[in-house]
Amino acid sequence: MFDIKWIRSNPDLFDNSLARRGVEPMANALLALDDERKKTVQQLNEWQEKRNASSKQIGQAKAQGDEEKAQALLAEVADLKAKVQAGEEQEREQTAELNQILAGVPNLLLDDVPDGEDEDANVERHKVGEPKRFNFEPKEHYELGEALGHMDFETAAKIAGSRFVVLKSDIARLERALGQYMLDLHTREHGFTEVVAPLLVRPEALFGTGQLPKFAEDAFQTTDDRWLIPTSEVSLTNLVRESMLSKEELPLRFTSLTPCFRSEAGSAGRDTRGMLRQHQFYKVEMVAVTTPDTSLDEHERMLGCAEAVMKGLEIPYRVMRLCAGDMGATMQRTYDIEAWLPGQNTYREISSVSVAGDYQARRMQARYRDEDGKPQYVHTLNGSGVATGRALIAVMENYQQEDGSIAVPTVLQPYMGGQTVISAD
RNA sequence: GGAGAGGUGGCCGAGUGGUCGAAGGCGCUCCCCUGCUAAGGGAGUAGGCGGUGUAGAGCUGUCUCGAGGGUUCGAAUCCCUUCCUCUCCGCCA
Numbered sequence: 001m002f003d004i005k006w007i008r009s010n011p012d013l014f015d016n017s018l019a020r021r022g023v024e025p026m027a028n029a030l031l032a033l034d035d036e037r038k039k040t041v042q043q044l045n046e047w048q049e050k051r052n053a054s055s056k057q058i059g060q061a062k063a064q065g066d067e068e069k070a071q072a073l074l075a076e077v078a079d080l081k082a083k084v085q086a087g088e089e090q091e092r093e094q095t096a097e098l099n100q101i102l103a104g105v106p107n108l109l110l111d112d113v114p115d116g117e118d119e120d121a122n123v124e125r126h127k128v129g130e131p132k133r134f135n136f137e138p139k140e141h142y143e144l145g146e147a148l149g150h151m152d153f154e155t156a157a158k159i160a161g162s163r164f165v166v167l168k169s170d171i172a173r174l175e176r177a178l179g180q181y182m183l184d185l186h187t188r189e190h191g192f193t194e195v196v197a198p199l200l201v202r203p204e205a206l207f208g209t210g211q212l213p214k215f216a217e218d219a220f221q222t223t224d225d226r227w228l229i230p231t232s233e234v235s236l237t238n239l240v241r242e243s244m245l246s247k248e249e250l251p252l253r254f255t256s257l258t259p260c261f262r263s264e265a266g267s268a269g270r271d272t273r274g275m276l277r278q279h280q281f282y283k284v285e286m287v288a289v290t291t292p293d294t295s296l297d298e299h300e301r302m303l304g305c306a307e308a309v310m311k312g313l314e315i316p317y318r319v320m321r322l323c324a325g326d327m328g329a330t331m332q333r334t335y336d337i338e339a340w341l342p343g344q345n346t347y348r349e350i351s352s353v354s355v356a357g358d359y360q361a362r363r364m365q366a367r368y369r370d371e372d373g374k375p376q377y378v379h380t381l382n383g384s385g386v387a388t389g390r391a392l393i394a395v396m397e398n399y400q401q402e403d404g405s406i407a408v409p410t411v412l413q414p415y416m417g418g419q420t421v422i423s424a425d
Numbered sequence: 426g427g428a429g430a431g432g433u434g435g436c437c438g439a440g441u442g443g444u445c446g447a448a449g450g451c452g453c454u455c456c457c458c459u460g461c462u463a464a465g466g467g468a469g470u471a472g473g474c475g476g477u478g479u480a481g482a483g484c485u486g487u488c489u490c491g492a493g494g495g496u497u498c499g500a501a502u503c504c505c506u507u508c509c510u511c512u513c514c515g516c517c518a
Contacts, residue, residue: 038475041474042486042487044487045487048488049486051498051499052499056500058498073498074498077498081499094464202508246433373453375471375472
């Protein structure tokens, strides 16, 4: 959510950022709306001032028992009431219209975000590890999982439809191990506080993080007007909604392992096989709440936290700078981590680490007091650390062996009771 | 699900339809006092949107007492709707 005053003093910056996202310029239209609103407010204030002054006099007159004077003033002020009410109504409408438009405006892009329309224009930032060479034809994760008898899409479809999976036995345990490993890493070594928060949230929470109002079709809604979280970014970021934090307690760092629910509207036909794109998946999320001057450093730090997971799992990956056209609307800059998937012979997204600036904080009314004691909006960041379901895919494909078994990565073995290989039961 | 109580500043908590953005307390800031500490005394301390103006400040209008409507010349106070919290009962885990 933008501050209209900021747009007023930076209209070109604002429109240029929109243009990079492929959005038509809107500064002029927004400022015109705001001008009208201001006129209304000024006129309204004048009427209110007169009314308040007269009302005060009426009160004094009545207190002094001067009923005659009170009646005279009453008559004098009578028509102000209608004017004030009409002015209030107009102000409400104009403010609502302005806010509705502002609520849908995507966040400002940082200067170092590459130009481009889609993922083809993303720029590699750096690469870690080399794709392993197999002396056999590596399989995709679902081939491996189904052959092991531990991954069942057909049964899942009977229960829930497409884009669901049933995991069993050691593969189910492997996914659990991944989640535990990541949580322990972030809480013990990266200073994050583990959180269990609601998976079902009010629309206000989704508005706060920016999924609403524009992206309602991507999430599932319940019959009582709650929503299933598409990512625990929603729950974790909203932990600080409507709060006044002290500078000393920042940065706040939260992590959570949760299911995520996505309708995947608009992605029909994409990644239909396997568990790469599901309606339900587990993800370890990291959220940070910082002061404005530290959020960019925090972005690099958080990327490092996500990378630590990949390094620990010893999976080759590359980090991409998302280009303007491929970025989410709420973010100022996003780094994606893409894991090497031998079965697909390509890199696929496994984590996305973003800085939102004060965009979400404004929507949530999340502030802190600076050194002068003045309230300021905090900055928020979030990143997957990492998507557990996709990490399972990456582990299976990178650790597959010629006989179809899966070696267990060293860091996960403690979470698997020392087990080193996953084979058919 | 039934019955009741309540939502007020950073926090706690008073508030009769009129001079209430709001007593008091805590916290915080500054000052005074005391040899240090503890205690004590004094002053200050909400946010949004405008106007004016400045190096910074300041001055000023208005709105905001969960949210949204309404009654009234005037609402923290009265009415309606709604959300949330708490207590008791019932139900389920």
